[in-house]
Amino acid sequence: MPTLLGQNQYGKAENRVVRITRDGDTHHIKDLSVSVSLSGDMDEVHHSGSNAHVLPTDTMKNTVYAFAREHGVESAEQFGIHLARHFVTSQEPIHRARIRVEEYAWERIGTPGGKHSFVRRGQETRLTQTTFDGSSWEVVSGLRDLVVMNSTDSEFRGYVKDEYTTLPETSDRVLATEVSARWRFNWTDDAREMPDWEESYERTRTHLLEAFAETYSRSLQQTLYQMGSRIIEHRDEIDEVRFSLPNKHHFLVDLEPFGLENDTADGAVYLAADRPYGLIEATVLRDGCEARIPVDLTRL
Numbered sequence: 660m661p662t663l664l665g666q667n668q669y670g671k672a673e674n675r676v677v678r679i680t681r682d683g684d685t686h687h688i689k690d691l692s693v694s695v696s697l698s699g700d701m702d703e704v705h706h707s708g709s710n711a712h713v714l715p716t717d718t719m720k721n722t723v724y725a726f727a728r729e730h731g732v733e734s735a736e737q738f739g740i741h742l743a744r745h746f747v748t749s750q751e752p753i754h755r756a757r758i759r760v761e762e763y764a765w766e767r768i769g770t771p772g773g774k775h776s777f778v779r780r781g782q783e784t785r786l787t788q789t790t791f792d793g794s795s796w797e798v799v800s801g802l803r804d805l806v807v808m809n810s811t812d813s814e815f816r817g818y819v820k821d822e823y824t825t826l827p828e829t830s831d832r833v834l835a836t837e838v839s840a841r842w843r844f845n846w847t848d849d850a851r852e853m854p855d856w857e858e859s860y861e862r863t864r865t866h867l868l869e870a871f872a873e874t875y876s877r878s879l880q881q882t883l884y885q886m887g888s889r890i891i892e893h894r895d896e897i898d899e900v901r902f903s904l905p906n907k908h909h910f911l912v913d914l915e916p917f918g919l920e921n922d923t924a925d926g927a928v929y930l931a932a933d934r935p936y937g938l939i940e941a942t943v944l945r946d947g948c949e950a951r952i953p954v955d956l957t958r959l
Contacts, residue, residue, distance in 0.1 A: 664705050668757070670696035671716040674723045678732050686775040689732035692761040693739075695719045697746055699754035712752035719746075734856035735760040736798055739789030747793050758789045759959070782806075785860060786841070788959050795848055799952060799959060800860060801841035806907075807868065808835035811923075813876040831923050833909035834876050835931075836939075840867065841952050841959055842890060843899040854896040863897065866890050879906050879939045887943025898945045901952040906937035 672694040680687040697719075703709045723742065732738050739758035746756040762785040765777040783805035790797045813834035842863060846853055870889035876882045887900040909929040914921045921927055942950050953959065 664702055666698075667701055667705065668696045668698040668755075669701070669713075669716065670694065670757075671719040671723075672696075674720050676723060676727050676732075678727050680731070684774045688765045688777060690763040690765060691727075691732065691735065691738070692763075693723050693742070694759040695723065695742065695746070696757040696759075697750075697753050697755070698757075699750075700752040714746075714750055714753070722746075734860075735762045735785060735787040736789065736800060736856040737853075739787055740791075740796070740798075740853075743789050743791035743796075747791050755790065755792045760787045760789075761785070762787075783838070783864075786959065796846065797951070798844045798846060799841050800844070800856075800863075801839070801901075801956075801959070802864065803839045803956075805838040805840075805864075806835070807838060807871050808833065808907075809872065809876065812874075815878065833929060834879065834882065835907040835909060836879065836904040837907060838867070838871075839903040839956050840886075841901045841956060842894075842897045843952055844896050845898045845948075846896065859894065859896060863890055863894055866893050879904055879937070880941065883939055883941055884943060887941075891943060891945050898948040899942060899950060899952055900944075901942045901950075901954075901956060902940060903956050904939045906939060908932045908936060 674693045674695070676689075676691045676693055678689045678691075680689075695716075697714065700712055703711065704713050722745065726738070726741055726745070730738070730741050739760050742758045743756040746753055764780040764782070764785065766780045767773055768776040768778055770776065783802040785800070785802055787798065787800040810833055811831055813832050814830045815832055816828040816830060818828075844854060844859075866889045867886050870886040871882060874882050874885045883902050883904055887902060890897060890900050909931055911921050911923070912928045912930050914928065940954070942952065944950060
């Protein structure tokens with residue numbers, strides 16, 4: 660039976676790169692994991708094993724390290740742009756490059772001698788994916804593992820009930836989630852001015868957190884929409900935001916068997932349940948734009 664080769668790509672995944680810039684006694688750290696994926700005229704290597712069009716993945720690894728030295732790491736997005744442009748423009752068989760970058764944050768230890776001493780910031784991982792096909796760009800950035808909580812100003816009432824419903828309504832609950840978010844920039848070609856990638860990330864993250872904190876939540880879906888809307892309304896460079904929010908349930912512990920009250924008004928005790936959990940996912944778009952971020956965020 661005849662067969663056809665479908666979509667294919669190859670590359671070097673999870674190249675760990677740490678670049679330390681010394682400004683006198685003050686040092687600056689960029690800590691990245693960079694994954695390169697290339698596609699193009701690769702039929703022959705699959706059909707006959709000919710490597711005539713194959714750039715070795717070891718060369719991709721070396722390029723990542725060389726570019727970190729040559730171009731520096733101004734931002735995860737800018738570094739991905741440098742790499743994607745290089746692979747597509749320097750290798751004729753390569754028609755498309757996708758660069759994924761995870762950035763791990765370090766913060767300076769605030770002591771008199773702490774100009775070159777750091778502690779790993781235990782919050783989110785910053786993410787970006789840069790795709791270039793020789794003429795147009797797509798840049799999607801975001802974060803994962805950002806755990807947030809509102810200890811009040813959240814309720815859950817008025818939902819559908821059937822013969823299997825046991826969950827009681829509540830007008831005062833803990834709302835906690837671990838935010839996974841991606842946002843798509845509307846910068847698409849070199850003819851336009853690039854966003855300030857570092858400022859954009861910090862401001863977008865701030866709007867996300869402010870919306871979470873300031874929304875009186877009647878559902879996690881409502882909170883998600885407010886987070887996305889705040890970003891779209893305040894960041895002109897972003898057209899689409901995709902969220903995946905697991906509901907990290909906190910249940911009041913039944914202490915009556917021990918003769919104890921468990922009152923939310925006075926030192927309540929909760930069980931933080933890790934599973935099963937509700938999973939809320941949605942995309943928020945600028946009016947007139949089409950969704951392009953995959954529903955499954957693990958594909959980024």
